[in-house]
Amino acid sequence: MVDVSDLVEFQRHLDGAHHIAITSHRSPDADAVGTSLALARYLRSTGKEVTCLLPDAPDEALDWMTGVNDIVLFDRDPGQAQEALHRADVLFALDYNGMGRLGPMKDAAESATGTWLMVDHHMGPEDFPTARVHDARCSSTAELLWGVIAGLGGKEAVDATTAGLLYAGMMTDTGSFRFNSVSAETHRVVAAMMDQGLNHTAVHEAIFGEQPMDRMKLHAFAVVERMEVYPEFQTAFVHLTAEDMERFHYRPGYTEGLVNKALGVSGVKVAVFAKQSSDRVKMSFRSVGQFSVRDFAEKHFDGGGHHNAAGGASKESIGVVMARLRGLLPEIAAGITAAEEADA
Ligand SMILES: [Mn+2]
Numbered sequence: 001m002v003d004v005s006d007l008v009e010f011q012r013h014l015d016g017a018h019h020i021a022i023t024s025h026r027s028p029d030a031d032a033v034g035t036s037l038a039l040a041r042y043l044r045s046t047g048k049e050v051t052c053l054l055p056d057a058p059d060e061a062l063d064w065m066t067g068v069n070d071i072v073l074f075d076r077d078p079g080q081a082q083e084a085l086h087r088a089d090v091l092f093a094l095d096y097n098g099m100g101r102l103g104p105m106k107d108a109a110e111s112a113t114g115t116w117l118m119v120d121h122h123m124g125p126e127d128f129p130t131a132r133v134h135d136a137r138c139s140s141t142a143e144l145l146w147g148v149i150a151g152l153g154g155k156e157a158v159d160a161t162t163a164g165l166l167y168a169g170m171m172t173d174t175g176s177f178r179f180n181s182v183s184a185e186t187h188r189v190v191a192a193m194m195d196q197g198l199n200h201t202a203v204h205e206a207i208f209g210e211q212p213m214d215r216m217k218l219h220a221f222a223v224v225e226r227m228e229v230y231p232e233f234q235t236a237f238v239h240l241t242a243e244d245m246e247r248f249h250y251r252p253g254y255t256e257g258l259v260n261k262a263l264g265v266s267g268v269k270v271a272v273f274a275k276q277s278s279d280r281v282k283m284s285f286r287s288v289g290q291f292s293v294r295d296f297a298e299k300h301f302d303g304g305g306h307h308n309a310a311g312g313a314s315k316e317s318i319g320v321v322m323a324r325l326r327g328l329l330p331e332i333a334a335g336i337t338a339a340e341e342a343d344a
Contacts, residue, residue, distance in 0.1 A: 001185060002133050002147030009131040011152055013090050013115050020048050021088035021114070025096035026055040026103035027282075030207065031169035032095045033058045035119070035145045037067045037093060038165040042149045042157050047113040051084040060255030064206040065168070066161050074105040081108060088114040093129060095141035095169075097122035097304075119144050122305065123294065136306075140180040143170030146189045160197030167193060168202050175260070179308060208335040218248035222258055228326075229265050236262040237325055239274040241318055259284040269336050272295075274321055282322045285310040290339035291332070300328065 014020075019045055024032035032054070052071040062068060072080040085091065091114045099106050118125060118132035121141050125134050129332045138144050146166055149157050158166070167190065174182050194200065218240075228237040238258055248254070259273035263286045270291055273284045283301055285293035286309055293310040297303030303312025312320050 001135065001138075002144060002151055004151070005134045006131060007148065007151045010117055010148065013131065014043075014046075014048070014152075016250065017089035017115075018049060018089045019084075019087045020050045020092070021112070021288060022052045022092045022094060023082050023085075023102065023105070023109060024048060024054055024094045025101040025104075028054050028056075028058045029095075029169075030062060030172040031140050031142055033062050033065055033068060034070070034165040034169035035094045035169075036071070036204065037065055038142070038149065038158075038162045039094065039119075039145060039330045040067065041159075041162050041165075042153055045157065046153065049073035051088070051317045053081050053084060053105070055103045055210075057252065058249055061207060061253040061256065062168075074108065078108070081105065085109060085112040088112060091116050091339070093118040093120065094145070095120055095122075097125040097134075099126065099128065119148055122183070125302075131137045137181065137183075139179065139183065139186050140170045140173035142166040142173070143186055143189050145169075146193065150192070153195060155166060155192060158193060158196050160199060163193035163196050164203050167200055168197055168207060171200075172207065174221050181306070181308075194247065212254075214249045215251075215254045218245070218250065218254050219258060219261065221248065223261055227262060229262075229263075229268065230329055231267055233329040234267055234269040234336055235271070235329060236265050236268045236334050237274070239318060239322055240276065242276040245275065251285065251324075259286050262286075263315075270332050272325055274318060274325070276318045279315070281314045281316065281318050283312045283314070283321070285312065289336070290343045291336045296332070296335070300324070 020037045022039055024036050028036045036052045040052050043050045054071055054073055056076045056326050057073050066123050085108050102109050116129040118129035120134050121138040123136045133144055133148055152214055222238050229236045259271050261269035269288050271286045274281050285297050287293045292307050294305050294307055297310040297312040301312030301314055303310055
């Protein structure tokens, strides 16, 4: 839920601002991109000049999002990005809790002189923003941003297009309204957005409706050839090498959802997906129940995120990472047991 006093402070900073920069995290997901575009639409409707900036490109699966092609990508156009960051009177940090999440855009963002405002739902936010709307129990940044936009501009400020952008973030961050981060408030926000003309079916279709054959084959291959299930440790791993991804003509977004396939195996409480990317191995961690994958990712793989969904990375080879994960199986199993005992 959004505090009125935070909104008053947001409005005070926005009143004097002409140029606004909206930033979100590296490897941007639907919550990052959807909230950026939704906030830009609202602020432009109030007469502001707004630039959306991302460290790198979103998945092609988000190509349908209205305005996505106008986002300035730091890795493609650092000059233009730098200029927008430096010109901004107000800068928004959406869906991330620390500058480190900006990757290559970090230095440029840190040298910006405008006022930072944050809207985010990740634990342990850094204190660089002057004001923030932050709730780590909230299911998504999109859910919080609904409160911000409706609070500042009234519900009418969210038209059907903006509602679709926010709904995409809420739907994907909640695993289609499945995770226990979903609250009655989550559904109240969706209901309010339906009153504003939200076409929820169109958003589901755009995100889950169809997929390229290569992606489907990559998932099938990963499940058959690269999934390791350890029933005695209630854990499953799935990984992809650079060659695997090349074989199925990997495109950004193709591996989305693979970690949930591992988590979906009967009896599995912790799942890890690892894939080789250009300079590092990227990992996704998921759990059901009380085992904190955020703590695990933070401890072993320089990561972070949420209790049941986190990310991490390693400069080691995929082979070394997988061997390390297998070595950590007893620690994971002990953690699951301890968490269950604490819960009981
Ligand atoms: Mn999010």
